Amino acid sequence: MLYSVRMRAAQGDAHEKGGKHISGAERLVRQEQLPAVAAAMLRRALFHSRGTADFINLTVETVLKENIQAVACLPIATVAVPSIAAGRVAAQVELIKAGVAPAAVAAGIKALAGLKESLRGAMLVDAQTGVRLDNGERGIRVSRMDIADEQAYLCWLSRQGHSNIHIQEAVVLASKVMSASGVAAELCWSDDPEYVTGYVATPTLYIRFTQLKPYGSPIGGRIFFIKENTDLEQLVHYLQYQPVLINVPAEEAS
Ligand code: WAQ
Ligand code: MG
Ligand code: MG
Ligand code: MG
Structure with missing residues (x-):
């Protein structure tokens, strides 16, 4: 238990x-x-x-x-960008590569950048039309997930030069989100004023961009881009209630 x-x-x-x-x-x-x-x-x-x-x-x-369902951890890539504008353009390119329609990507970025205050959960946005699908102002909170073996995870992250709690938690969340059928991609930046790195998650990769929002801004959020013909009720249930443990790749013999 x-x-x-x-x-x-x-x-x-x-x-x-x-x-x-x-x-x-x-x-x-x-x-x-x-x-x-x-x-x-x-x-x-x-x-x-x-x-x-x-x-x-x-x-x-x-x-x-x-x-409890077992889910594989997404591999991590980092893209250093010289400015927020460059970061957002690079993020848009990855979202489009993941199958999100350019208009939906633009609508999603606009919704996130236009927030007047941070939501508690994520916005669901139609990956073809860009229409917001969740009805609340609170967003959908993903829950009941963790890393299966914390020590192995921290070692795996640290070998890649990562040690902060933001990345630790975000990779677990994104791995669960991308394991849900119906999610095409995720876009996120933090609501912590000092944390400007954000990411795009696709079914195969967690891609960090070193600047996606202004330093000092307390407004962040998440967008899950939803594929056509997705049963929303089933998806939201999976995100909120299905317990998931994330597994990192077994250490390769050196
Ligand atoms: N489910 C859905 N949405 C969430 C959840 C959740 N469990 N937790 C947070 N959010 C939403 C909510 O709107 C927050 O305001 C927003 O995301 C940001 O949350 O270096 O720290 O916990 O690779 O501030 C990403 C980059 C850091 C990490 C993300 O998010 C890296 C971060 P925060
Ligand atoms: Mg968090
Ligand atoms: Mg935060
Ligand atoms: Mg938080």
């Missing part, structure tokens, strides 16, 4: 009462990890660069091992 641990924190009031989203996190852990993981989430909500939370929801639920 594992435990799904989920945290969402807001300022002013609860999210559903119009509070400002500060931070969220989701893990799938063993019982002995639970106290430390829960404490770390509370710390993160209380000491966040987006501000201090005064509403924190921490949920813990059991998950049966036989319901």
Whole structure:
């Protein structure tokens, strides 16, 4: 048995009462990890660069091992770009290569860049038409995922020169999202003011771009581009409720 641990924190009031989203996190852990993981989430909500939370929801639920699905981790590539504009152009090229219509890519970037405030979850956008498919202002929050073997993951990342928590969490999330049938690609940049690197995820690659948003901006978000004829209800259920553990490639003998 594992435990799904989920945290969402807001300022002013609860999210559903119009509070400002500060931070969220989701893990799938063993019982002995639970106290430390829960404490770390509370710390993160209380000491966040987006501000201090005064509403924190921490949920813990059991998950049966036989319901967990194994998903392969996406490989990571990094593209250094000289400016935000160059980063966004490069991201658009990758989204188009992944099968998102140019007009939908443009609409998606416009929606993300035009946000007045960060949502708690991701926007769903039709990959052909660019029309927004989720109805809420909150977006769809992906949950119930984690890395299967944390030590192996941290080693695998560190051998590629990566060590920060943003990338650790984003690669897990993107790997789950891209394992969902119906998602053509994802675009993301952080809502943490100091974190300007963003990414595009495709079915085969997680591609980082070193600048996708202005330094200091507290507005970030995610867009999942949805293929034609996708059963939205089934997709959203998978993203929110299907427990998934991500596996890194076994270490190659050297
Ligand atoms: N499900 C759906 N949307 C989410 C989730 C989730 N579990 N978590 C965050 N979001 C949305 C929400 O709108 C946030 O405002 C936005 O994404 C950004 O979240 O170097 O740190 O946690 O390779 O701030 C990407 C680059 C970092 C990492 C992403 O996102 C790298 C990041 P943040
Ligand atoms: Mg967060
Ligand atoms: Mg996050
Ligand atoms: Mg954040």
